[in-house]
Amino acid sequence: MAAPASDPDRDPRRAATRSAIAVGVATAAYGISFGALSVAAGLDVWQTCVLSLLMFTGGSQYALVGVIASGGAAAGPAGIAGAALLGARNVLYGIRVKPLIGGGFWRKAAAAVFTIDESTAVAVAQPTLAAQRRGFWVTGLVIYAGWNLTTLVGALLGDALGDVRQYGLDAAAAAAFLGLLWPRLREVQPVAVAIGAAVVATALVPVLPPGLPVLLAALVAVVVGTLDLFGARSALPDPVEEEARSALHGSVEEERT
Amino acid sequence: MTLWQIVLLASIVCLALKFAGYLVPSAVLEKPGAARTANLVTVALLAALIAVQTLGAGTDLVLDARVPAVAFAAVLFALRVPFVVVVIAAAGAAALLRALGWAA
Numbered sequence: 001m002a003a004p005a006s007d008p009d010r011d012p013r014r015a016a017t018r019s020a021i022a023v024g025v026a027t028a029a030y031g032i033s034f035g036a037l038s039v040a041a042g043l044d045v046w047q048t049c050v051l052s053l054l055m056f057t058g059g060s061q062y063a064l065v066g067v068i069a070s071g072g073a074a075a076g077p078a079g080i081a082g083a084a085l086l087g088a089r090n091v092l093y094g095i096r097v098k099p100l101i102g103g104g105f106w107r108k109a110a111a112a113v114f115t116i117d118e119s120t121a122v123a124v125a126q127p128t129l130a131a132q133r134r135g136f137w138v139t140g141l142v143i144y145a146g147w148n149l150t151t152l153v154g155a156l157l158g159d160a161l162g163d164v165r166q167y168g169l170d171a172a173a174a175a176a177f178l179g180l181l182w183p184r185l186r187e188v189q190p191v192a193v194a195i196g197a198a199v200v201a202t203a204l205v206p207v208l209p210p211g212l213p214v215l216l217a218a219l220v221a222v223v224v225g226t227l228d229l230f231g232a233r234s235a236l237p238d239p240v241e242e243e244a245r246s247a248l249h250g251s252v253e254e255e256r257t
Numbered sequence: 258m259t260l261w262q263i264v265l266l267a268s269i270v271c272l273a274l275k276f277a278g279y280l281v282p283s284a285v286l287e288k289p290g291a292a293r294t295a296n297l298v299t300v301a302l303l304a305a306l307i308a309v310q311t312l313g314a315g316t317d318l319v320l321d322a323r324v325p326a327v328a329f330a331a332v333l334f335a336l337r338v339p340f341v342v343v344v345i346a347a348a349g350a351a352a353l354l355r356a357l358g359w360a361a
Contacts, residue, residue, distance in 0.1 A: 086299060094276070108279050168353075170323055193301050202318065205316060213309060217305030226294060
């Protein structure tokens with residue numbers, strides 16, 4: 001006849017820890033593919049590891065090495081711009097989770113490093129403030145440790161492989177981006193933007209230096225977003241929350257619910 | 258630019274963006290248009306990267322083993338196969354097609 005509050009299975013903080021670990025482990029695992037793709041793109045093992053240690057935001061990391069793979073160091077500025085544009089959503093996540101982090105400068109600074117799709121999504125899905133905090137920090141720590149470890153393993157593996165086309169690693173890069181995009185295609189508007197951006201980028205490949213077609217394709221989103229074309233006009237309760245959640249992969253999401 | 262300069266500059270920019278979220282006033286989010294456009298920019302960039310990684314080779318467009326491999330990946334994602342498995346399967350599909358000489 002234990003009171004519900006003392007039942008450990010019903011403690012929202014324990015539930016938050018469980019989903020944080022499930023999401024964290026699943027996400028950290030694909031650091032292997034990032035590490036291997038990065039050395040295939042021409043970065044060395046150290047540069048690959050620095051990206052995971054400092055940048056620590058998967059989409060931007062894949063984008064940077066993808067542009068370097070096609071254009072080399074000459075495409076650097078376009079690669080940096082692409083990584084920054086993809087990392088811009090972390091600004092929205094920071095705004096969203098700041099109130100639940102609390103604490104002073106150092107705690108917020110540490111939280112900023114861990115502010116990514118997964119930590120935001122797990123945090124905002126929890127019912128109580130204590131559980132939100134727990135979810136944020138456990139997800140962030142598990143992914144940070146795991147992602148850096150698997151990046152190193154992937155980089156060393158990729159280094160040992162040699163000719164990457166023989167192993168289909170060039171196709172793996174496109175598949176990785178598809179995996180990041182897939183969960184975001186639940187409504188008409190993002191699907192329309194995805195098709196438009198893919199067409200624009202493909203059409204510009206023969207006429208512009210590597211990296212720039214991808215940047216110009218982002219204009220499709222600016223036009224559609226500003227005019228709200230193809231939109232349901234149904235203001236979601238919390239667009240940032242939806243965004244963070246939609247960034248999680250299907251299998252992980254089932255684990256959480 | 259050297260690769261090290263690119264790696265460090267890109268990392269610093271992305272880290273600065275994370276910090277920016279803790280510094281800007283929350284009122285930014287109250288404009289639904291801003292959040293919606295930011296979300297769509299992510300979608301557009303990812304879609305553009307898929308297209309370029311699948312069809313691009315420097316400044317040329319090429320149809321090779323990447324095309325069927327990415328189509329295979331799309332089928333697997335639709336079947337809710339986990340991320341890592343799909344990425345490995347796509348690489349394996351491209352490698353197999355090349356080993357058999359069915360695609361460049």
